[in-house]
Amino acid sequence: MKKIFIIAVGLVSFGVFAQETMHPSPAQSKTIVITGATLHVGNGTVRTGTVVIEKGKLKIEATAPTITASMEHIDATGKHVYPGIIAPNTNLGLVEVSSTKSTTDFEELGEIHPNIRSIVAYNTDSKVINTLRTNGVLLAQIVPQGGLIPGTSTVVQLDAWNWEDAAYAMDNGVHMTMPALINRPNNVGFRRREVESDPVKLGLERIATARNFFKEAQAYLNEKTHAEVNLKYEACKGLFDRSKSLYVNCDLVKEMLAAIQFANEFKFKLVIAGGADSWMIGDILRENNVAVILSEPHSLPATDDDAVDQPYKTGAMLQKAGVLFSICQDASDGYTQQRNLPFQAGTMAAYGLTQDQALQAITLNAAKILGIDARTGSLETGKDANILISSGDLLDMKSSQVTHAFIQGRAIDLANKHTQLFDRYKYKYSIK
C-alpha cells in the first residue's frame, strides 16, 4: 500500500513536472473574498479589511460580505495582502541566458531607433518569468537597450500565452541612454578602446545628436501628412503629447542635469533610470517633477569614499526629498535577480524608509512612474486585482512566503522551474 502511495505521489509530481505543462490561468469566474489579512495598501499605509475580487477588479471593504457558495473564500487571518510587485526597467523576456548571444534580444544595432518595440520580442515562455511570480513580481516594464535611443517599452503582466496577451500598457515609454559625462578613470583598464579621447566632449556631442533628432521629430510631427513617412519620428509622437515618458538611463549628477535640461527643452515627461547619485540632487529632481527608477539598492558604493551603506539609503534620501522613485534590477543578471526586488526594498526599509514606504516604491510608485497607477499598484477599489498574499513580511526573506497571487483576478500558478526541480530531487532523495 505504501509502495503504491509513493508511486502515486511520483506520478502526480511527474504529472505537473515540466514547466512546459504550466499554463496561464483562465479568466476569473468566481468572486474571491480574502478575509482576516493585514492589507498593505501600497501607498505607504496599512489597514484591515476584506479584499473582494470580482471580474478581475478589486473591492476593498471594511467588513466581510456574506460568503456564498458561488464565492471562493480565502481565510488569510494572520497573513498579509500586498499589491503585486512591479519590475520596471528590465529586459525580462528579451533574454534567456545573458552570456549566450543567441538568447539575447535586447540590444539592437544603430544609434537612434525609438521605433524599436520591445514587446514584439518579449518571450512569455521564458523560464525566468515564473520564478519572479513566485516571489510576487506580477508586472514588468520590458525595456530595449542599445544605442543612444534604444526604443520603446511596454508594460506586461506576467501571466500570458503570448506577447499580445501580456501587454498591459503597450508602447508607453521611450528610452534613451545618456552618454557618460565623466573622464575615463586612471586606475581601471578601459575595456573597449585604448584611445585617449575625451569622453565628456564626445558625450556632449552625442547629446547634441539626440537633441537634433528630437528637433527634427518635433518639426516633422507638427505637420499631419507626409510625402514620406519617417518611422523614427512617428515613434516619438507620444513623447511630445506626453502620453509617453522619456526614460533616460544615467547615474551621475551631470548626466541627470543634462537629462533634465533636455526634457525641459522638449517638455517631455522624464524618468531617470539608474540614478546612483540621485541622492545628491533630490531637490532638483523634485522641483522638476522627475521620477527616478533607482538601480539595485544592493550595489556597491559609487566610490571608495562613499558611505558603505550609501546605495542602501539612497531610497530614503529620495523619499525625504519628495522624489517619486521606484527600484529596478538592470545589471546584466538583473532579469533573473528581480525575484529579489522585495528584499532590495527591505534593505531600503532597514536604512531609513518605513516598511510600507519601501513597499510603495515597488508597487504604487512604480505604477505611477509607468503611468498605470489608475489600474494597478495599490489595494484600492476599482483597480485590477494584481495582488498577492504572503504569510509573512514580504520584504524579509526570513518570513516571506507568497501563498497566493492574482493577476487581473486570475489565481496564478506559483510553481516554477525551480520548485519543480526541487520536487524532482526531493523524490530522488526521499526528502519529505
Added chain:
Amino acid sequence: MRSTFLRWLVCFFMGLSLPIMAQVTYPLNDVASPKSGYYAFIHANIVKDAKTTLRNAVLIIKQGKIEAIGQNIPLPQDAIVVDCQNKFIYPSFIDAYSDYGSAPVQAGTFNYRAPSQMISNTKGPYAWNQALKTEVSFAKQFVVQDAKAKDLRKMGFGTVLSHQMDGISRGTGAVVTLAKEKENLVLLKERASAHYSLDKGSSTQDYPNSLMGSVALLRQNFLDAAWYKSKPAKEGMNLTLQSFNEQASLPQIFEVTDKWSALRADKIGDEFGVQYIIKASGNEYQRIDDMKATKASFILPVNYPQAMDLEDPTDARFVTVAELKHWELAPTNAGAFEKAGIPFALTTNGLKDVSQFLPNLRKAIQMGLSEQKALEALTSVPAGLIGMSDQVGSLEPGKLANFLISTGPIFAEKTQIVENWIQGNAYGQVSEAWNDVAGKYSLNIGKDPFSLKITGEAGAYKAQIIGKDTIAAEISQKESLVNLGYTSKADKGKKTRLTGTLQEGKWEGTGQLANGDWVSWQAVRESKAVSDSSRRMPAKAEELGAVVFPFNGYGQKTIPKSETILIKNATVWTNEKSGVLQGSDVLVKQGKIVQVGKGLKDASARVIDGTGKHVTAGIIDEHSHVGATGGINECSQSVTAEVRVADVVDPEDVDMYRQLSGGVTSSHILHGSCNTIGGQTQLLKFRWGQTAEGLKFANWDPFIKFALGENVKRSYNTTNARFPDTRMGVEQVLTDAFTRAQDYAKQGPGKRIDLELEALVEILQHKRFITCHSYVQSEITAMLRVADKFGFTVNTFTHILEGYKVADKMKAHGANASTFSDWWNYKMEVLDAIPANAYIMQKVGMNVAINSDDAEMARRLNQEAAKSVKYTGMSEEDALKMVTLNPAKMLHVADRVGSIKEGKDADLVIWSDHPLSIYAKSEKTIVDGAVVFDRELDAKLQADLKVEKQRLVQKMIAAKKGGASTRPAAPSFKAENMCEEDHNHGKSLWDRISHRMIITEN
C-alpha cells in the same frame, strides 16, 4: 690668468672639448695632440662628501681624475687655474636607476581572445619565458645618448647605473658616466648589478598575465637556476639560467610600483636568501615601519603626483581621499625614510621631465628631508649600492674628476649649477653664472651718466637704469656678451639698444639710441650685490594630513587592537549544542572567547549592552576575490598550480571594510576560474589596517582552486587555442596533471623542483586541499572519479549549482559544497541552478556553505543564507551555520572560528536584529577581539573623511591657483576582481558607466 675673458675662453674650449683620453687602439686621422687635462680650481668651497666641506680650497684634476684636494696646497705650474670665486664644488650626482643609453622598450600586450603564445618569441638558447631576459648585458647594447645625458648633467648627474628596463629578470646593469665621449670611455663597469621587476614588460607571451604569475615565475626561476648548476643534460645550455647564476654576486635591484610590492619583493628575496635593493614607487612612507623591517636599501623616485583640476565638484567627487592625501604627502617620502633610518639613494627615474628633479628634491627638503641626507642619497649612498665607491661618490684623490660647480649650496632655491665636470671635461650648464653680474654700476651712455642696478641671478637678471627717472631695462647675457634695452619716457615708446662685452666688473660696447644715433657705452661695477643668506627655502609649516592605516578613507591613525569585551544580555547564536541562548553574555579576552553564559562579570572589560541585539560568530565567505591585486586569474595555461594568492594580498581593499560592515570576518580568497587548475588560495581574516601578512589566517591547511566547465574551456572565446576546449579535455587535463605529479614524486634527489607539480603532489599527499569551481553534474562526477583514481578527496565543490543532482555521489566521496543562494541562468551551465540546492545537499548529508564570489553580495551573506529558510524551510540555525560554522569546517578551521565557544577566536558580530532578517545590520564586527567595524565609529570616519577631503580639494584648487600644473580630474573607480574572464555580474557604478560608454560610443 686672472682675466675673466680667458676663463670664458677656457669654457668655450671645454664646450667643444676634445677628449683628453684618446683611445690608443684607434687609428689617428690627424697629428697626435696629447693632453693632460690638468686643472686647478682655486677659491672654492669644496664639499668632498656630505659631511666634509673645505672652505677656500683647491681641487686639482689631471687626466680625468682627481689629483689633490686641500687648503693651501701648491698649484702645479702646468695646470690651468680656474678661480671659483667662492663657488661650491660637489661630487657630481649618481643615479642608480636609469635607462640612459637604452633603446626604448615596447609595451607588451595580452589579449585572451588572441591565439595563445605559450613559449618565448626570443630566439636563441634562452629561457622558456620571454619575460626572463637575464642574459641581457646592458653594457653590450649601451649607446651614448647625449640629448638625455645633457638633461641629466643639467641636474648635476655625472654617473648612472643603467639597465634595460624590460621584463621580470632584466639582466645586468652597467655603470656609465654622462660624458659625451665614445662608449668605450664612459663605460665604467660592465656588470654592476642585476635587475628585476614584477612587470613582464615587452613580453608578448601569455604567461604570466597576473601579478601572482610574475611572482611565481621569479620563484621558479630561482629554483631552476639552482638546479641548472648541476648541469642537467635535459636542459642543454640555457644561457638565461646560466646568467642568473653568474649574476648572483652582483647587487640585486628590484623595481616595484607600490609599497606592497616592495614588501612582496623583499619576501621573495627572503625565501632565497637575497637582499634586494628596492627601487621604490614613492608611496612607501605610507608603511614606513614595514619598509624598515625589510632591511633593504631603497632607491627613491621624486616623481610626485600631478595636481588635478578639481574646480568641478562633481568631478572632484570621484577623486578619492587616498589619492588626494598621496598628492599632499608624496614629497614627504624621502624624509620619512631618513627619519626611519632606512638607507636610500635618489633617482630621476619616473620623472616625465628630468628638469623637475632638483625642484622636486627641494620640495622633499622643505618637507623634512635634510640636505645632508639628500646629498648622501645622490653621492655616497648610490656609489656604495653599485659598488663604485672607489671611483665616484665623493671628491678624493684618485677618484674620477666628476664634480659640479654651483653658485651656492646645491639645494638652495636660487643656486645654479655653473658647470658639471665629468671625467675631467667640463659641461657648461649656466656658464653665465661664472660671473655674478648683479650689483650697482656707474653707466655712461655716450656722455650721459646713469646708475645701473642689476639684481637676481644668471638667466634671470633684472636691470634698472637710474637717471632722472628709474627705468626698467631688459638685460640678456650670453657668455661674455651682454645686451641692454630700455625706453625712457622722453623716447615715447622707442627703444635704446646697447650691445657689448663684459669683463670682470667692467662692461663696454656700442649701441643705438632711440633717435637712431650710434653711441658708445660703458659700465663699471661699484659694488657687488650682497649675497642673500636667506636663499634657502624655509621649511614650510604646512598643514599635512595624517598617514592612516589602511591608507584610504576608512583608515585610522592607529590599527584597532584586541580588547577585553563583555557583551551583556544578548541573544547569542552559538552554533553549538546549546543553540540560541536568550539574555546571554559573551566575554572576550586577548582575542579569544573566554566565557559564554549569564551574569558574567569582568571589571576590566569594555561592556557592550546587547539588550535586543543578536550575537553570532563572524561570517566566513568560502569563495571571494576581494583583497587581492594584479589580476585574480592567471589564465595563460590550463595548469597554474604554482601561482599563489598569498603573494598578491591587497590589504587596502575597501571591500574588506564594506564586508566587515556586513559581518564578514574571514574570507577565502580564490584564484579565478579561467583555467582547470588555478592557483593556491589564501584564507584571510579582515584585520582592517594590517599588512598582507597581518591579514593572513595563521596555521591553516593550504588550499588550491580548481575549475571545470565553461570558463576553463573558454566557451565564450570563439578563437580559443588553449587546451582544453571541451569537458572531455578538462578531465584529461586533470588526469594528466596528477599523472605527471605522481611521476614527479617518484623522481629521486637532484630533480628540478617544479612548483606546479609540488602543489599537485601536496594534493596527492593530502596536504593541500581543493576547492573546485563546478556547475553541471557530468563534470562534478568526472572530477570525483579523477580524485578517486588518484586517491584524494575533493575537499570542496564551489558554486556547484547542480550539486543537488549528484549530492549522493559527493556525499559518498566526502566532499563539502559551497554554493550561491539563488543565482542562475546567466550562462548555459547554470540553467538548472535552483534555490533549494543548498538544502537538498544538506539533507543528503553534506556540509554546505553559502558563499559570495561577489564583493557586493558578500555584505549580505546572512541574508543569502536566510533564503534557504524561505525557499525550503531550512531551520534558521542551520541557515546561519551555512555562512559561519559550515565554511569553517570545510576550510579546516572550525577549531578556531565559526561558532561561539569558549577558547575559539573572538570573531563576532553584534546584530541590530535577527541575524537572518533583511533588517539586520552589524553594529559591531569583532575580529580576534578587536572591534574592526563599529557603526558609530563609521559615522565619525565618514564625517572626518568629508572634512579631510574638503581640506585637500581646497588645497589642490589653491595649488592650481598658485601656478601648479594640473591634469583633468580623473575618477578612481574600483576594479572588482571577477571570477570569470567573460561574465560580469555588473554591480559597480563603473560597470554601468563603462557599459554606457560602449553603447553610446563615447
